Structure formats: structure tokens, C-alpha cells
Amino acid sequence: xxxxxxxxxxxxxxxxxxxxxxxxxxxxxxxxxxxxxxxxxxxxxxxxxxxxxxxxxxxxxxxxxxxxxxxxxxxxxxxxxxxxxxxxxxxxxxxxxxxxxxxxxxxxxxxxxxxxxxxxxxxxxxxxxxxxxxxxxxxxxxxxxxxxxxxxxxxxxxxxxxxxxxxxxxxxxxxxxxxxxxxxxxxxxxxxxxxxxxxxxxxxxxxxxxxxxxxxxxxxxxxxxxxxxxxxxxxxxxxxxxxxxxxxxxxxxxxxxxxxxxxxxxxxxxxxxxxxxxxxxxxxxxxxxxxxxxxxxxxxxxxxxxxxxxxxxxxxxxxxxxxxxxxxxxxxxxxxxxxxxxxxxxxxxxxxxxxxxxxxxxxxxxxxxxxxxxxxxxxxxxxxxxxxxxxxxxxx
Numbered sequence: 001x002x003x004x005x006x007x008x009x010x011x012x013x014x015x016x017x018x019x020x021x022x023x024x025x026x027x028x029x030x031x032x033x034x035x036x037x038x039x040x041x042x043x044x045x046x047x048x049x050x051x052x053x054x055x056x057x058x059x060x061x062x063x064x065x066x067x068x069x070x071x072x073x074x075x076x077x078x079x080x081x082x083x084x085x086x087x088x089x090x091x092x093x094x095x096x097x098x099x100x101x102x103x104x105x106x107x108x109x110x111x112x113x114x115x116x117x118x119x120x121x122x123x124x125x126x127x128x129x130x131x132x133x134x135x136x137x138x139x140x141x142x143x144x145x146x147x148x149x150x151x152x153x154x155x156x157x158x159x160x161x162x163x164x165x166x167x168x169x170x171x172x173x174x175x176x177x178x179x180x181x182x183x184x185x186x187x188x189x190x191x192x193x194x195x196x197x198x199x200x201x202x203x204x205x206x207x208x209x210x211x212x213x214x215x216x217x218x219x220x221x222x223x224x225x226x227x228x229x230x231x232x233x234x235x236x237x238x239x240x241x242x243x244x245x246x247x248x249x250x251x252x253x254x255x256x257x258x259x260x261x262x263x264x265x266x267x268x269x270x271x272x273x274x275x276x277x278x279x280x281x282x283x284x285x286x287x288x289x290x291x292x293x294x295x296x297x298x299x300x301x302x303x304x305x306x307x308x309x310x311x312x313x314x315x316x317x318x319x320x321x322x323x324x325x326x327x328x329x330x331x332x333x334x335x336x337x338x339x340x341x342x343x344x345x346x347x348x349x350x351x352x353x354x355x356x357x358x359x360x361x362x363x364x365x366x367x368x369x370x371x372x373x374x375x376x377x378x379x380x381x382x383x384x385x386x387x388x389x390x391x392x393x394x395x396x
Contacts, residue, residue: 009135010127015141020250024300033067039304041072053291075118149208208241217236220250229246235355237331239358244305247281247284248272248283326386329380
């Protein structure tokens with residue numbers, strides 16, 4: 001099945017808990033809409049914090065809250081109940097054989113993580129729409145957001161390992177397995193379900209990996225914010241997600257040296273100066289209250305999406321170096337040598353950097369090589385691959 005997306009930009013908003021992510025998402029979307037960009041803003045919060053920031057209620061269906069601005073807060077409970085009902089219908093034969101009693105939709109409570117899964121599905125549906133040019137996504141706090149963005153690729157990998165797409169073997173074994181288990185084996189149903197899940201996950205994965213997708217990080221300047229941004233930046237690099245900009249929230253105004261605000265202001269200025277050495281920083285002023293409504297959001301002066309942001313890539317040299325070695329360069333800002341781990345597993349590379357881990361399929365050229373060493377220099381991991389003479393084409 002071919003997946004086609006319109007050339008829409010996607011801006012993923014995340015940051016430490018309590019940093020003002022939802023407010024920044026609302027302000028970003030409002031600015032873009034006022035600039036004439038048809039914009040959709042998504043949030044997975046169970047409570048309507050997005051609606052509180054926008055000054056109008058949002059709900060299970062997309063609602064137009066301003067010219068060129070639509071807000072949507074998917075109903076995780078309704079989606080979970082619908083999925084369960086569909087699952088019970090497809091598995092009716094097996095459930096009847098086991099004598100299982102079906103669950104009614106009214107008695108079902110969404111499991112933990114239902115909001116995040118509803119957000120991923122909404123992200124897929126929004127990408128298939130032709131109504132919008134910008135999608136702003138209010139993600140959970142950074143650690144959960146990074147895990148959520150990795151979920152589609154990881155689940156697809158699990159499905160391919162547990163239920164490989166080659167069905168012929170399963171068809172041939174189905175009668176044997178049925179006799180051994182004593183009940184009919186729903187092999188076809190199982191593979192059809194896995195195939196449908198794979199298509200849905202591939203659609204979400206395509207949105208996350210699209211060159212038009214970037215992350216806008218939100219943090220309050222200060223010691224805690226510095227540590228949080230340092231960790232999130234490493235996680236984004238491991239996931240190869242581009243960081244479009246950093247919004248510094250609740251920035252205090254200048255204060256006299258003898259004021260009690262002088263200390264906090266100095267801490268904020270130090271953090272801002274450090275961030276500006278690495279990131280594009282947008283300061284959002286402290287309004288003295290929680291921003292509510294379009295006027296407050298406009299006062300934050302948060303820009304819309306930056307069309308000039310460049311995605312992060314993991315380049316591989318396209319030719320052999322003079323010493324006969326291919327080098328794979330992976331940017332890992334903030335990585336610590338002692339917390340790095342690399343494992344070659346077949347045609348995959350398992351990369352661990354601190355608390356973050358990613359399993360990456362090797363490009364075809366590197367699958368015919370052996371790992372010759374690795375080094376971390378200036379925030380970049382350089383992995384050396386030497387061609388395997390048994391697999392590499394010989395020159396004539």
C-alpha cells in the first residue's frame with residue numbers, strides 16, 4: 001500500500017514537564033494562522049489545557065477556533081472503545097471457541113497510554129488531510145515524547161520479527177498447529193491484523209521521519225532547564241529528529257541589582273547565553289500570570305514554524321576513503337564516551353547513548369562491511385566500517 005502525504009510541515013512541541021509546552025503550542029499555531037498559514041494544533045491532554053490557552057473549548061472533533069486555525073483534542077476513550085469493539089468482532093470465532101464473554105463498550109476504561117496512541121492516530125489522519133499547511137503537535141513531556149515518537153518504528157520491527165510477512169509457511173503449518181493445539185488456528189486473521197497494524201504504524205512513522213517534521217523544544221531558563229535541554233537534545237540526536245528552535249518560557253524582565261529578582265534574572269540570562277551558542281532561541285516573556293486567550297498568546301511573541309530549519313541526517317560517505325574504510329557520522333551533541341554503547345547485530349546497529357537507545361538498519365553498503373572501530377569527537381560519533389572481502393565486489 002502506497003502512502004501519500006501533502007507537503008505539510010509538522011512541528012512537534014515538547015520539553016520538561018511544567019515548562020509551558022501546551023501554551024507554546026497554542027501560541028505557535030496562533031502566530032502561524034495569523035500569518036495566513038492554515039494550521040491544525042493537536043493535543044493529547046485529558047484535561048482541556050489547550051482550550052484554556054486558546055480561550056475556547058476543544059474536543060473530540062476538530063473545531064475552528066480562529067481564521068486559519070483549527071484545534072483538535074482526540075477522544076482517547078472513544079477511540080479505545082471503538083478499537084476494542086472492532087477487535088472483538090474480528091476475533092469472534094476464537095472468543096466463541098474459548099467461551100469468552102464479550103465486553104460492552106460502556107464498561108471499558110481506557111488503559112494507560114491511550115491518550116498517546118490516540119495522538120499518534122490523529123497525527124496520521126492529519127497528515128493525510130489536504131486542508132492544512134502546518135501541523136502543531138502538543139506532545140507529552142520530553143522523556144515520554146521521545147518514547148512515543150520511537151514507538152511506531154519499534155512496533156513495526158517487533159511485528160516483522162514475530163509475524164514475518166511470508167505467509168506461505170504459516171498456511172502450510174496451519175493444519176498441523178490446529179491438531180496440536182486442539183482448536184483451529186486463526187493464522188490468516190492474525191497475519192491480516194498484523195498487516196493492517198503495519199500499514200497504520202508505517203503512516204505515523206512516515207510523518208515523524210518526513211523532512212518537513214521538526215521539534216520545537218520548550219524550557220524555562222535556569223539550572224534545571226539547562227540540564228533538561230542537554231538530555232533532550234541527546235535523545236533527539238539519537239532519534240535523528242531535527243531541533244528547529246528552543247522557546248525559553250517565563251523570561252523575567254531586567255531588575256535592579258538590589259531587587260530580589262536580580263538573582264533569578266541573572267540565572268536566566270546565563271542559561272539564555274549558553275543556549276544561544278547552540279540553538280535558535282525565542283524568549284517568551286513572563287506575563288505575571290498564566291497566558292489565557294489570543295491576546296496573551298500574542299504577547300508571548302512566539303514565532304510560527306521556521307521554514308529554513310534543516311533536518312538532521314545521518315550521512316554515510318558514498319565512496320571508499322583512501323585507506324579503504326567507510327565512515328558513518330552520527331551527530332550526538334552532549335554524548336559521554338562512558339555512556340555510549342554500539343552493538344552490531346546482523347544487518348542492524350544497536351546504538352545506546354545514556355538512557356536513549358535506537359536500533360538502526362544498516363545501509364546496504366555497510367551490510368557488506370565489518371565494524372573497524374568508533375570514536376566520539378566534538379559531539380560526533382564516527383563509526384568506521386571496513387569492506388568484507390568475501391562480500392564486497394572485486395575490481396576488475
